[in-house]
Amino acid sequence: MVALLSLTGLGCASSGPSPSDAGGCGPSTSDGGDSGSIDVGAEPSCAENEPNDTRETATKLALNMDLRKRCLGAAADVDFYEVVVPKTAYTGYLHVHLRNVGGTAGDTTIGLTVYSAADNGRITSQRADRAGADLDVYWSTAAGQTYRMQVDGVATAYPARYDIEAEFVERIDTFEPNDDRSVAKTFVLGQKVEGAMLYGHRSQSLDSADGDDWFAIQLAAGSVSVDIPGVEGVSLTASLFDPQGTYVASASSTGNDIALRTSLPTPGRCFIQLSTNDRSGYGAGKKVPSFFSASYAMTVTQ
Numbered sequence: 294m295v296a297l298l299s300l301t302g303l304g305c306a307s308s309g310p311s312p313s314d315a316g317g318c319g320p321s322t323s324d325g326g327d328s329g330s331i332d333v334g335a336e337p338s339c340a341e342n343e344p345n346d347t348r349e350t351a352t353k354l355a356l357n358m359d360l361r362k363r364c365l366g367a368a369a370d371v372d373f374y375e376v377v378v379p380k381t382a383y384t385g386y387l388h389v390h391l392r393n394v395g396g397t398a399g400d401t402t403i404g405l406t407v408y409s410a411a412d413n414g415r416i417t418s419q420r421a422d423r424a425g426a427d428l429d430v431y432w433s434t435a436a437g438q439t440y441r442m443q444v445d446g447v448a449t450a451y452p453a454r455y456d457i458e459a460e461f462v463e464r465i466d467t468f469e470p471n472d473d474r475s476v477a478k479t480f481v482l483g484q485k486v487e488g489a490m491l492y493g494h495r496s497q498s499l500d501s502a503d504g505d506d507w508f509a510i511q512l513a514a515g516s517v518s519v520d521i522p523g524v525e526g527v528s529l530t531a532s533l534f535d536p537q538g539t540y541v542a543s544a545s546s547t548g549n550d551i552a553l554r555t556s557l558p559t560p561g562r563c564f565i566q567l568s569t570n571d572r573s574g575y576g577a578g579k580k581v582p583s584f585f586s587a588s589y590a591m592t593v594t595q
């Protein structure tokens with residue numbers, strides 16, 4: 294038998310059978326390819342950094358790293374993980390993948406609950422639709438935020454095994470931060486400005502003001518055209534304000550082109566607010582909603 298890798302601190306939280314090899318969790322089996330010796334619990338051993346049953350003892354999980362063969366040692370065992378989004382990533386999302394779900398009885402139904410570390414509020418709780426199935430959970434993120442995840446598993450026998458990866462997708466919006474008029478980003482007539490409407494969790498709930506993108510542009514009095522080609526599945530509203538901040542006109546669409554045509558009474562440095570109704574910040578599945586990955590492109594002419 295090939296000895297398992299011995300790592301200090303690894304072990305199993307359960308009160309079940311004690312592993313015979315350091316780093317193993319639950320019944321240990323041949324790890325050396327002796328296919329004829331598989332016995333009860335015939336399953337590659339798993340390991341984890343116990344204790345990790347509370348948010349205070351969460352295992353720090355690097356972004357985009359596949360952590361293999363984690364285990365839940367007993368029905369009451371949960372595993373907490375912590376991920377941190379880069380301070381420079383104003384817009385993006387995390388897509389956590391739980392794969393290779395198995396275990397002693399092979400009937401593990403895996404679950405994941407996501408919390409914001411800012412207020413310890415629960416963002417979402419999801420469970421795989423059947424035993425052995427992958428679970429993919431996503432939520433929109435905000436710059437520099439910490440999130441914690443709790444993995445649990447329902448099975449008839451333990452340990453239950455899984456792999457976990459926190460895939461981070463940064464959405465590039467070079468005009469961020471531009472969430473309100475005081476930080477509006479300046480552009481000029483004819484320039485195409487591109488950005489993302491996705492905004493993320495700074496706490497349990499989303500703040501819809503985070504989803505606004507503000508721009509400033511020097512305009513003459515008279516006709517103004519604001520054009521944004523339709524972005525499939527994305528709701529957008531473009532609103533024009535005069536130099537005093539007084540509302541002039543707006544246009545909205547979900548998926549179709551926005552073509553705002555209006556007349557500006559007062560020339561000067563005007564403002565355009567882009568906002569969205571796409572508030573859903575989380576879900577489950579291998580595919581994220583279209584507005585998670587969509588970008589807009591706006592042009593203003595006179």
Ligand SMILES: [Ca+2]
Binds near residue numbers: 344345372373
């Ligand atoms: Ca645990």
Ligand SMILES: [Ca+2]
Binds near residue numbers: 384466469489491506
């Ligand atoms: Ca934006």
